[in-house]
Amino acid sequence: MKSTQQLERQLKRHSKAARLENWGRFISFSALLLIVAVVVGIIGFVASKGIATFTTNHVSLWDFLTEKTWNPNIKDAHGNPEVGALPMIVGSFLITILSAIVATPFAIGTAVFMNEISPNRGAKILQPVTELLVGIPSVVYGFIGLSVVVPATRAIFGGSGFGILSGTCVLFVMILPTVTSMSADALKSVPRYYREASLALGATQWQTIYKVVLRAATPGLMTAVVFGMARAFGEALAVQMVIGNAALMPSSLVAPSSTLTSVLTTGIGNTVMGSLQNNALWSLALVLLLMSLVFNLIIRLIGRKGRM
Amino acid sequence: MSRKRWVQGFIVIALVALGGYAYQTRQVSHARESITAVGSTALQPLVEAAGEQYTGEHLGTFVNVQGGGTGTGLSQIQEGAVQIGNSDLFAGEQKGIKANQLVDHRVAVVGITPIVNKKVGVTNLSTAQLIKVFTGEVKNWREVGGANLPIVLINRAQGSGTRATFEQFGLQGRRSKTAQEQDSSGMVRSIVATTPGAISYVAFSYVDKTVQDLAINHVEPTEDNVTTNDWKIWSYEHLYTKGQPKGLTAKFIHYVQSAAVQRTLVRQLGYLSPDQMTVDRDVHGQVTKIGGE
Amino acid sequence: MNSKTQNKIAIGALYGIAGFVVLILLALLGYILVSGMPQLSWHFLTAPAKAFLKGGGVGVQLFNSFYLLFLAMLISFPIALGAAIYLYEYAKDNWLTTTIRTAIEILSSLPSVVVGLFGFLFFVVKLRLGFSILSGAFALTFFNLPLLTRSIEDSLRTISETQREGGLALGLSRWETVTKVILPAAVPSILTGVILSAGRVFGEAAALIYTAGQSAPALNFMDWNPFNISSPLNPMRPAETLAVHIWKINSEGIMPDAKAISSGSSAVLVLAILIFNFAARYLGKRLYKRLTSA
Numbered sequence: 071m072k073s074t075q076q077l078e079r080q081l082k083r084h085s086k087a088a089r090l091e092n093w094g095r096f097i098s099f100s101a102l103l104l105i106v107a108v109v110v111g112i113i114g115f116v117a118s119k120g121i122a123t124f125t126t127n128h129v130s131l132w133d134f135l136t137e138k139t140w141n142p143n144i145k146d147a148h149g150n151p152e153v154g155a156l157p158m159i160v161g162s163f164l165i166t167i168l169s170a171i172v173a174t175p176f177a178i179g180t181a182v183f184m185n186e187i188s189p190n191r192g193a194k195i196l197q198p199v200t201e202l203l204v205g206i207p208s209v210v211y212g213f214i215g216l217s218v219v220v221p222a223t224r225a226i227f228g229g230s231g232f233g234i235l236s237g238t239c240v241l242f243v244m245i246l247p248t249v250t251s252m253s254a255d256a257l258k259s260v261p262r263y264y265r266e267a268s269l270a271l272g273a274t275q276w277q278t279i280y281k282v283v284l285r286a287a288t289p290g291l292m293t294a295v296v297f298g299m300a301r302a303f304g305e306a307l308a309v310q311m312v313i314g315n316a317a318l319m320p321s322s323l324v325a326p327s328s329t330l331t332s333v334l335t336t337g338i339g340n341t342v343m344g345s346l347q348n349n350a351l352w353s354l355a356l357v358l359l360l361m362s363l364v365f366n367l368i369i370r371l372i373g374r375k376g377r378m
Numbered sequence: 379m380s381r382k383r384w385v386q387g388f389i390v391i392a393l394v395a396l397g398g399y400a401y402q403t404r405q406v407s408h409a410r411e412s413i414t415a416v417g418s419t420a421l422q423p424l425v426e427a428a429g430e431q432y433t434g435e436h437l438g439t440f441v442n443v444q445g446g447g448t449g450t451g452l453s454q455i456q457e458g459a460v461q462i463g464n465s466d467l468f469a470g471e472q473k474g475i476k477a478n479q480l481v482d483h484r485v486a487v488v489g490i491t492p493i494v495n496k497k498v499g500v501t502n503l504s505t506a507q508l509i510k511v512f513t514g515e516v517k518n519w520r521e522v523g524g525a526n527l528p529i530v531l532i533n534r535a536q537g538s539g540t541r542a543t544f545e546q547f548g549l550q551g552r553r554s555k556t557a558q559e560q561d562s563s564g565m566v567r568s569i570v571a572t573t574p575g576a577i578s579y580v581a582f583s584y585v586d587k588t589v590q591d592l593a594i595n596h597v598e599p600t601e602d603n604v605t606t607n608d609w610k611i612w613s614y615e616h617l618y619t620k621g622q623p624k625g626l627t628a629k630f631i632h633y634v635q636s637a638a639v640q641r642t643l644v645r646q647l648g649y650l651s652p653d654q655m656t657v658d659r660d661v662h663g664q665v666t667k668i669g670g671e
Numbered sequence: 672m673n674s675k676t677q678n679k680i681a682i683g684a685l686y687g688i689a690g691f692v693v694l695i696l697l698a699l700l701g702y703i704l705v706s707g708m709p710q711l712s713w714h715f716l717t718a719p720a721k722a723f724l725k726g727g728g729v730g731v732q733l734f735n736s737f738y739l740l741f742l743a744m745l746i747s748f749p750i751a752l753g754a755a756i757y758l759y760e761y762a763k764d765n766w767l768t769t770t771i772r773t774a775i776e777i778l779s780s781l782p783s784v785v786v787g788l789f790g791f792l793f794f795v796v797k798l799r800l801g802f803s804i805l806s807g808a809f810a811l812t813f814f815n816l817p818l819l820t821r822s823i824e825d826s827l828r829t830i831s832e833t834q835r836e837g838g839l840a841l842g843l844s845r846w847e848t849v850t851k852v853i854l855p856a857a858v859p860s861i862l863t864g865v866i867l868s869a870g871r872v873f874g875e876a877a878a879l880i881y882t883a884g885q886s887a888p889a890l891n892f893m894d895w896n897p898f899n900i901s902s903p904l905n906p907m908r909p910a911e912t913l914a915v916h917i918w919k920i921n922s923e924g925i926m927p928d929a930k931a932i933s934s935g936s937s938a939v940l941v942l943a944i945l946i947f948n949f950a951a952r953y954l955g956k957r958l959y960k961r962l963t964s965a
Contacts, residue, residue: 087844094846095761101753102762102771105816109774112781112813115789141556143473143536179688187685196689198948199696201863205870205944206703207914209921210937214702216572230530230573232558243695250692251867252822255860259829274678290825296776297818304782306877307918311565314558326558331782335877336561338784339419339447340537342456345474347537348449355785362777370773400896414801419923426886442909444802444884445919446791459796562922564929583925648925 113359120356123349129153134353140317140333142347153350155330157319159357162329164320165234165309166302166365169241174295177246178284181253186265186279197254200247208244212311215240220312223324232314233324240312241302249298256290257283296369303362306335330354330361411626412440417451417464418539419562420581421615424486424647425464428634431643439626447561448472448539455480455618461627463618466539468661473537477661481622483631486615486649489582490543491599493567493589497574500524502593508548511577514555519575527575531557532566534579543613544579546663548594579611583648601650607657607665614659615649700941707938710931716939719889720916725928729936731887733943734903735910739804739883740872742906743811748865751816755823760849772821779817783878786814791881802909807883814878815868822864826857855962862955869951870944876918884909885919913940 084092123129129151137154144152180200184192219239224231260283268278284291306329314326317333334354341348415425422445429441446454448465452475455463463480466488470477492508494500498519503511510516511529519527533554534541538561545553560566563584570576571588582599585591591599594609603609617631633639640651659665718728762768790810800806830853838848854861879885887910890903897904911919917936920929 087847091844091846094850095757098753098757098761101750102757104750105754105775105820106771108813108816109771109778112778112786112789113774115792116781116785139556141536144553176688176692179685180692183685183689187682188689196693197863198945198952199693199700201866201870201948202941202944203696203699203870204867205874206699206937206941207874207876207917209876209914209918210703210940213568213921213933214699216568218702221572224574230528230575232573243699246692246695248867251863252825255822255825255829255863258860259825261831274674276678276681277674280681290828293776293821293825297779297821300776300779304779306782306784310560311569315560316556316558318556328559331784333559334782335784336535336559337537338788339445339450339561340535341449342472342474343449343453347473348453355781359777359781363773366773366776397897401898419919422885422923423925430888440888442802442884443886444909445923446881450881454796457796564920564922564924568921 116352116355116359119349119352121353123153123346123353127151127346127349129346129350134350135159135357138319142337142341142350151346151350153346153353155354155357157317158328158330158333158354159361161234161313161320161327162303162331162358162361165237165241165313165329166299168234168238169245169302170295170299172238172242173245173249173298176242177249177294177298178253178291180246180250181257182279182284184250184254185257186275186283192254197251200250203243203247204251208305208308211240211244212308215308215312227324229322229324230314230326231324232312232326233322234313234320234327235323237309237313237329238323240308241305244305244308245298245301248301249294252294252297253287253291256287256294259290260286292369292372296366299365299369300362303358303365304331306331310335330358334358411438412442413461413626413630414442414444415451415462415464415617416444416446416454416460417462418448418466418615419445420466420488420539421464421486424615424643424649425462425617425634427643427647428639429630431639432630432633436629439630441626441630449537452480452618455620458620461619461623462631465616465618466613467542468614468616469618470661471542479620480618481620483617483619483623483635484614484652485617485631485634486644487604487612487652487655488615488649489599489601489604489609489612490540490548490579491582491585491609491611492544492548492577492579492592492594493570493585494592495570495572495574495576496588496590498524498527498577498590500592501590502596504595505548505550508592508594509550509552512549512554513552530573530576531555532569532573532576532578533557533559534563534566535559535561539613540579540581544611547610547612548579581648601654604650605654605656607659612650614652703934703937703941706934707936707941710935711938715935720887720911720932721926725926727926727928727932729913729916729932729939731890732911732913732916732936733939734890735804735883735887736873736912736914736940736943738903739807739811739879739910739912740869742804742808743815743872744865744869746808747812747815747819747868750812751819751823752861754816754820755827756849758820759824759827760845760853775817775820779821783814783875784880786810787878787881789813790878795882801907802882802884802886803907804883804910805906807879807910807912808906810878810882811872811875814875815872818871819864819868822867823857823861826860826864827853829860830856855959858955858959858962862951866948866951869947873912873944873947874914874940876912876914879912879915880918883912883915885911885915887911887916913943 138156139152139154141152184196219236220231223236264282268282310332315328315332316326317328320327334351337351426443429443433439451463454460469475469480507522563580566578570578597608604612644651657665715728717730719731721727794800794806794809838852896902920933
């Protein structure tokens with residue numbers, strides 16, 4: 071009688087491994103919850119501040135997105151503040167797309183080189199160097215841009231040298247390390263036997279890389295590009311120094327223009343919390359979030375198609 | 379396994395004991411009284427240096443000085459989150475601030491001068507010319523007697539104290555046309571230094587040999603000319619408190635305004651002391667002679 | 672034949688691209704190191720900064736950078752690791768997981784000044800932590816979590832499915848499989864992620880200006896009691912880091928040797944990251960060997 075009870079209890083009791091399993095699951099789940107809370111917190115914070123421009127200060131959303139004059143301190147003829155964010159939206163959009171377009175082939179090419187062609191040299195030289203570059207503060211990039219890139223653009227294309235082109239050059243170098251090392255990780259995750267199978271079928275190394283490895287790694291490569299674009303989007307200090315940071319519609323790639331972040335960073339310390347000027351800047355941050363959401367979705371769609 | 383547990387337990391106990399011991403033996407006298415000053419990045423070096431001297435002389439006090447910008451300083455002092463708000467502007471000039479709640483303590487006077495790139499070849503402009511340059515009526519330096527270079531305007535950010543002062547007194551209240559904006563004097567200076575045809579404006583203390591300062595109507599940007607108001611582009615630097623300051627805040631502000639700091643630090647940092655001024659200027663820009671009615 | 676020429680051209684092009692990238696990167700590093708190296712001296716590395724006179728050093732800032740990095744990693748790594756494990760090993764692949772991933776990615780595009788201001792309003796003002804290393808570490812955690820989580824998740828993805836099946840087939844629970852099989856195998860690639868984000872943290876300025884502050888009170892390096900205000904270990908003191916210092920002297924610095932200090936600091940920063948990378952890599956290799964007994 072007693073022994074059956076004991077046996078029953080023993081059988082019903084969770085094993086140590088099962089308890090550990092639950093515990094681990096719980097811990098990792100709460101970590102995820104915490105991150106979700108952080109994300110929701112920040113996005114909610116930015117949204118609540120950014121929406122105030124439209125709810126408290128009664129700026130029309132349409133005007134905000136389509137007007138071309140950014141002068142929050144001044145009211146126009148109708149008594150509406152001049153907060154047209156279009157120049158910055160266009161500027162951010164252009165500079166992000168351009169730098170991603172330029173950086174992606176270089177980054178993926180380098181990653182392929184590191185992984186498929188010369189893993190030895192890749193690991194010894196390229197990887198440490200790329201990792202090193204991530205840590206250089208953007209101010210330093212900005213200064214190098216100011217003393218090297220801007221004069222070069224000025225000499226080649228005329229104008230003042232400040233503009234989207236210089237910004238693209240600086241951002242290209244800034245996002246290169248991030249995209250490269252994340253692409254390399256993505257390529258690493260392609261199982262070896264994919265390559266072996268392809269080569270065994272008589273494909274050349276390039277065919278293997280192009281038709282098998284890159285295809286298999288597409289989702290990871292997409293993530294890498296998204297992160298690169300995210301960094302380009304969010305970068306402020308360096309871009310601000312070489313793009314000219316003038317809230318004007320970019321008339322050409324070498325005319326001074328601005329991005330959402332550069333205007334945001336320049337102005338935020340000079341405005342008073344809760345005032346229209348300040349809220350308008352937060353609205354820029356909100357636009358930034360929404361644009362980056364759109365980018366993200368687009369990339370995901372492309373990635374899904376490429377996977378097949 | 380159990381031995382590992384023992385070691386782990388021992389380490390935890392040792393850490394707790396060490397922490398307790400450290401807590402018991404901490405220097406209680408330090409930071410018994412502490413205040414925080416936040417705001418203008420331009421004013422930060424002065425307040426910071428004064429704060430270091432003050433805490434060095436008065437043990438048990440701690441003055442924490444941070445930047446963040448004039449807007450941040452004024453909004454935080456209005457919220458009461460800090461004890462002192464550093465500002466380049468009169469609080470009344472800043473949008474969204476209820477100036478009547480704040481008490482102004484002027485601690486320095488700063489002169490602002492236009493600077494141009496060395497290749498421009500201009501050392502003097504009349505006020506009318508300066509206005510034309512900044513409103514975009516004149517687009518080439520040739521038109522004001524300089525080299526054949528297109529004019530590149532560089533402004534400080536909207537809402538910056540330097541820009542407000544420059545537009546009010548240098549451009550006689552006109553607004554500069556939309557152009558490049560930078561949010562700090564150092565960046566403005568390096569851009570002007572490296573860009574042919576560039577013009578901007580900075581406080582006197584930022585002028586160095588990489589850029590050329592401009593006389594206006596043949597008045598040189600010197601400290602003497604500021605004290606007599608012959609050089610019109612200058613402003614006060616303010617420490618704001620919410621209501622009358624008390625305790626350490628009051629003592630510290632008094633210290634900054636005392637001759638000991640005004641004669642030494644303020645001048646070493648390239649500011650003028652309000653004591654040196656022969657004129658006084660109010661929030662509306664009205665100038666009165668000190669002493670004479 | 673055709674495909675062979677194609678192969679040759681393509682491989683050649685890849686060599687070209689890699690060479691070009693290496694060239695850019697080396698030129699950049701060279702520029703920073705060459706302009707910064709002449710400033711470096713023992714005095715520069717250890718002396719406190721001066722507000723407006725020449726001859727200041729970056730000793731305090733250098734220490735602050737490392738301490739802040741350490742604290743930020745201490746807080747963010749476990750969280751990111753846990754979240755990544757859950758996302759990849761446990762969570763079902765449904766719309767909720769996708770939404771969370773997207774949200775995390777979007778967050779990483781926020782300019783760091785926004786994270787900084789959020790940290791300022793929340794940690795510094797609301798939680799009354801003041802301008803302190805702790806506030807800075809929390810802000811950096813916020814800034815760091817998305818990138819770190821994502822890269823750890825990618826590291827887990829690189830471990831082939833057969834390893835998981837093997838672990839489960841041996842009767843290990845999923846958690847045990849993860850901790851005993853998958854994580855040890857993923858150490859090198861997790862490490863890459865950690866180094867990358869550490870680099871970003873090290874070079875970050877905008878998020879710290881409003882949280883850890885931009886003043887560096889002198890420290891007493893003989894005092895290791897974390898409760899004393901002048902102790903280097905006190906997490907409640909304001910702490911300007913090296914990157915913030917570079918930003919500050921470039922924007923408002925009026926010391927006569929601002930330019931020299933700035934380029935010197937940049938070089939120090941690069942060297943510090945270099946040392947950090949090598950140390951992390953060395954330790955990682957040892958760890959990997961021990962854990963996988965390879």
